[in-house]
Amino acid sequence: IAEKQVDHDFWGRPEEMTMNRTAFKVTTDAPGSDVAGAVSAALSAASIMFADLDPVYANQLLNHSKQLLHFADKYRGLYAESFPDISQAIYISGTQYEDEIAWAAIWLYKATYEEEYLNKTESMLPTMRKGRSWAFGWSQVDAGVH
Numbered sequence: 001i002a003e004k005q006v007d008h009d010f011w012g013r014p015e016e017m018t019m020n021r022t023a024f025k026v027t028t029d030a031p032g033s034d035v036a037g038a039v040s041a042a043l044s045a046a047s048i049m050f051a052d053l054d055p056v057y058a059n060q061l062l063n064h065s066k067q068l069l070h071f072a073d074k075y076r077g078l079y080a081e082s083f084p085d086i087s088q089a090i091y092i093s094g095t096q097y098e099d100e101i102a103w104a105a106i107w108l109y110k111a112t113y114e115e116e117y118l119n120k121t122e123s124m125l126p127t128m129r130k131g132r133s134w135a136f137g138w139s140q141v142d143a144g145v146h
Helices: 003-009 033-050 055-074 098-112 115-127
Strands: none
Touching (some): 098 115
């Protein structure tokens, strides 16, 4: 079975997946600003949830979120372009990554209130669709940024 079909041949919960699955990672040579930005945003949102319950863990989440945003911004590129064999037919990551960088930055701003992240978001706005976005999607998060 082609690697890209393994996930799609199993329609159950991830925790029940027992088959071998190849892992891929974004690197400086194979960037994925869209993936890194999305994970950065998720970590920032999680840090808000854990801020009162476990401040040490919340701070770890924020530190990793900051690292991922820095990586996404410095080593720009789409996941689909770095891994075309697995992404083209199934995991198409969209046509831009700027919205995920802005999404990561605005969540970091919400978690830290540090102006540099608001400024980063505002600097990314011109790269996104003009006007109101009609929906929030897995490959297009500019509606959430706006």
